[in-house]
Amino acid sequence: MAQYKRLNVSALLIASVISSASYGAGFSIMEQSVTGLGRAFAGQAAVAEDASTIFFNPAGLTYLTHSQIAQGMNFILPRSEFNNEGSSLPAALGGTALTGSEDDAGKLALVPNFYYAHRLNDDVVLGLGVNAPFGLVTEYTDQSVGRYHAIKSDLLTININPSMGFKATDRLSLGFGLNLQYIDLELTQAVDFGAACAQASVTQCAQPQQHDGKATLTADDWSWGFNLGLMFQATEATRLALAYRSKISHHLTGKGQFDIPSNPFVQAVAAGGGFVDGSISGDINLPESASFAVHHQINNKWAVSADVTWTRWERFQELNISSPIARLNSVKEEKWGNNVRYGVGLTYIYNDKWTFRSGIAYDQSPISDQYRTARIPGEDRKWLSVGASYNYSDNITLDAGYTHIFVTDPSINDATAQGYTLSGEYDANVDIVGVQMRWLFI
Numbered sequence: 108m109a110q111y112k113r114l115n116v117s118a119l120l121i122a123s124v125i126s127s128a129s130y131g132a133g134f135s136i137m138e139q140s141v142t143g144l145g146r147a148f149a150g151q152a153a154v155a156e157d158a159s160t161i162f163f164n165p166a167g168l169t170y171l172t173h174s175q176i177a178q179g180m181n182f183i184l185p186r187s188e189f190n191n192e193g194s195s196l197p198a199a200l201g202g203t204a205l206t207g208s209e210d211d212a213g214k215l216a217l218v219p220n221f222y223y224a225h226r227l228n229d230d231v232v233l234g235l236g237v238n239a240p241f242g243l244v245t246e247y248t249d250q251s252v253g254r255y256h257a258i259k260s261d262l263l264t265i266n267i268n269p270s271m272g273f274k275a276t277d278r279l280s281l282g283f284g285l286n287l288q289y290i291d292l293e294l295t296q297a298v299d300f301g302a303a304c305a306q307a308s309v310t311q312c313a314q315p316q317q318h319d320g321k322a323t324l325t326a327d328d329w330s331w332g333f334n335l336g337l338m339f340q341a342t343e344a345t346r347l348a349l350a351y352r353s354k355i356s357h358h359l360t361g362k363g364q365f366d367i368p369s370n371p372f373v374q375a376v377a378a379g380g381g382f383v384d385g386s387i388s389g390d391i392n393l394p395e396s397a398s399f400a401v402h403h404q405i406n407n408k409w410a411v412s413a414d415v416t417w418t419r420w421e422r423f424q425e426l427n428i429s430s431p432i433a434r435l436n437s438v439k440e441e442k443w444g445n446n447v448r449y450g451v452g453l454t455y456i457y458n459d460k461w462t463f464r465s466g467i468a469y470d471q472s473p474i475s476d477q478y479r480t481a482r483i484p485g486e487d488r489k490w491l492s493v494g495a496s497y498n499y500s501d502n503i504t505l506d507a508g509y510t511h512i513f514v515t516d517p518s519i520n521d522a523t524a525q526g527y528t529l530s531g532e533y534d535a536n537v538d539i540v541g542v543q544m545r546w547l548f549i
Contacts, residue, residue, distance in 0.1 A: 134262075134483065135396075135418065138181040138218050139163070139238050141543035144508030145494015146452030147466030150412025153338065153348035153400035154454075157506075157545055158222035161236035161270045163398075164336035164350040165282025168224055168232035168272030177222040179506070179543035185213035187245070187484065188534045191252050197526025200302055200315045205527065207252035212245040212481075213537075229274075234284070236268035241290075241393055245482070254297035254319070255527040256481035261293040268334070282336040288355050288393075291327040294482075298322050298365065300373045302525070303380055312372040320368050320377070324387060324435075326361025332393075344404040354395040354422065360388045363435040385432030392422045410454040420473035421445050437524065442478050446471040450490070464494040464508070472515075479519050484533050486515040494541075504545040512537035 138144060140159035143151045154160070155167030158177040189212070194205040220238040227233060246259045270284035298320045304312035312318050332355035338348045364384045367377045400414035420443040428437045452466030468490035474483060494508030514535035522528045 134241055134243065134485075136218055136240055136242055138183065138539060138541065139220055139240065141179040141181070141506045141508050141541035142464070142494065142496065144181070144510055144539065144541045145464035145466065145492055145506075146412060146454065147450050147468040147490040147492040147510060148414075149450030149452030149466040149468055150348075150400040150402050150414045152336065152350035152398045152414060152416075153346055153402035154412055155338065155402075158224040158234060159220070159236070160272075161222050161224070161234040161268055161284065162220075162238055162240075162334075164338065164348055164400075165234060165270040165272050165284045165334065166280040166336040166338045166348070166350075168234050168270065168282060169230070169274050169280040170338070171224050171226065171232060174225045174548040175223075176546045177220075177543060179220045179541060181218040181220075181539055181541040183216045183218060183537065183539050185216075185245075185537045186211060186535060187213045189247075189251075189253065189481075190531050190534065192531040194252050194529045194531065195527075196315060197302075197528075199526065200305065205252050205255075205529070206316055207254060208248055208250050209531075210247040210251045210253075212247050212257075213535075214244045214246055216242075216244050218242070231271065231273045234268075234270040234272070236266075236270065236284075238266050238268070239264050240266050240288075247481075249297065249319070249321075253481045253529045255299060255523060255525075256521065256529050257294075257296055258321070259293065259295040260482050263289075263291045265289045270334075272336075278340045280338045282334075282338075284334045286332045286334060286352075286355065287329070288331065288357075289327070289329050290357050290359065292325065292359070292361075294324045296322055298382070299525075299527075300368060300377060300382075303382075304373060304376050307376050307380065309372055309376050312370055312376065318368050318370060318373050320373075320382075321366040323364045323366070324361065326359035326387060326389070328357040328359045330355050330357045346402050348398075348400040348402070350398045350400070352396050354419070355393045357391050357393065358388065359391065360386065363387045363430060363432065365434075381432065381434050383432055383434075385430050385435055387428055387430045387435050389426065389428045391426070394419045394422050408456050411452070412454070413451045414449075416448040416450075418446050418448075418473070423473075439524075440478065442475065443473040444475070446473040452492075460498050462496040464492075464496075466490070466492045468492075476518060476520075479517055480521050481519065481529055484517040484519055484535070486517040486535070488515075488537075489513040502547040502549050504547070506541075506543040506545065508539075508541040510537075510539040512539070
C-alpha cells in the first residue's frame with residue numbers, strides 16, 4: 108500500500124464552528140431585534156423603534172420617548188440537507204466511495220436578547236444590551252457520510268453591551284457602546300482509526316471506515332470591542348444613520364480529546380501514533396461591520412426604511428490551530444471575501460393598537476465555492492419577512508416577526524488534509540419566528 112498521509116485532526120477548526128445554521132452571511136446572527144425581524148432588518152440602524160437600537164445604533168437611544176425594557180426570543184429552524192454526489196476515501200486507501208447517511212445538519216436554535224434603556228434627561232439616554240451576535244448548533248449523525256469533516260458544531264457567544272446615546276444638536280445624535288464578549292465552543296468529528304491501522308500495517312484492524320473513533324475540541328475566551336453610531340434628522344420626515352461595530356479578536360484556549368474504540372489493536376495503534384489528549388489554542392477575529400441606513404416617514408401611517416451593510420470577512424483568510432500534540436495541529440485556508448447586505452422595509456401603523464411590518468433583503472455570502480466546507484456551507488441568501496406589534500396597554504407592547512430565508516443551494520467539493528473528499532450539494536433554507544415584550548416606564 109502506498110504510504111498513507113499522516114492522520115492529523117485538521118478539521119477540528121475553531122472557525123469551523125459556524126455553519127449552515129448561521130442566519131446571516133458568514134457566521135453572524137442578525138436576530139437581535141424582533142421588531143427589526145419583521146422588516147428583514149432593513150434600515151435598522153436608522154429606525155430606533157425600541158431599545159434594541161443599542162445593538163444596531165446606540166445614537167437611536169435619543170429617539171426613545173421613555174425608559175424601557177425589551178425582552179425577545181427568536182426560534183430559528185435551519186434546513187441544511189446534504190445530497191451525496193461521489194464522496195470518496197483518500198487515493199492511498201483506494202479512492203472508493205465514502206459510506207454513510209445523508210443528513211440534515213440544521214437544528215432548532217433559540218436566540219434570546221435583552222435591552223434596557225434609561226433616559227437620564229432630555230439629551231442623554233443610557234442603555235444595556237445582552238445578546239448573541241455569533242453562534243450556532245449543527246449536528247450530523249455519527250454515521251454521516253461527512254463524519255470525517257464534521258459531526259457537531261456548537262458555538263455560544265454572549266455579548267454584554269453597555270451604551271450611551273446623546274443629542275449633540277437638535278438634528279444630530281451620537282452613540283457609543285462597549286462590547287464585552289464571551290465565546291465558547293465544542294466541535295466533534297469522526298477519526299478513521301481503521302485507516303490509521305492500515306497506515307501502521309496492523310492488518311487485524313486495517314479496515315477503513317470500520318473502526319471510527321471521535322475527536323472533540325473545546326475552547327473559550329473573553330474579549331472586547333466597541334460600537335459607534337450617529338443619526339442625522341435631515342428633514343422632519345427623513346433621518347440618515349451611520350453605524351459601526353468593531354472587530355473583536357479572540358484568543359481561544361482549551362483542550363482536544365480522542366474517543367478511541369475499545370478494540371485492543373486500535374488502541375495500540377492510537378497510543379503508538381500519538382493520538383493523545385492535549386491543550387489547544389487558536390486566534391479568530393470576529394469582523395467589523397458598517398451600515399448606512401435611511402428611514403423616511405411617508406405620512407402618519409406609512410414609513411419606509413432601507414440600508415446597505417458591509418462586513419469585513421476578508422479578515423478570515425486561514426485558521427491555525429496550535430497544540431503541543433502534533434495530531435491536534437492544523438492550518439486550513441479559508442480565504443473569505445467581504446460581503447454586502449441590502450434591505451428595504453415598510454412599516455404601517457394601522458391604528459393606536461396595531462402596527463404591521465414587512466421587508467426584503469439580499470445577503471451576499473463571503474464564501475467561495477472553492478473553500479466551502481461541511482461546517483460552513485454558506486451561500487447567498489434572500490430574506491422575506493413580516494411582523495406586527497400590539498399595544499396591550501399604555502406600557503406593554505407585544506411584538507412578533509417571521510422570516511423565511513431562501514438560500515442558494517450550496518455545492519461542496521472539500522478534501523481534508525488526509526484526502527477524505529466530501530462532494531455533493533445542500534438543500535438549504537431557514538425559518539425564523541421571533542416574539543418580544545416591551546415594557547415602557549411611563
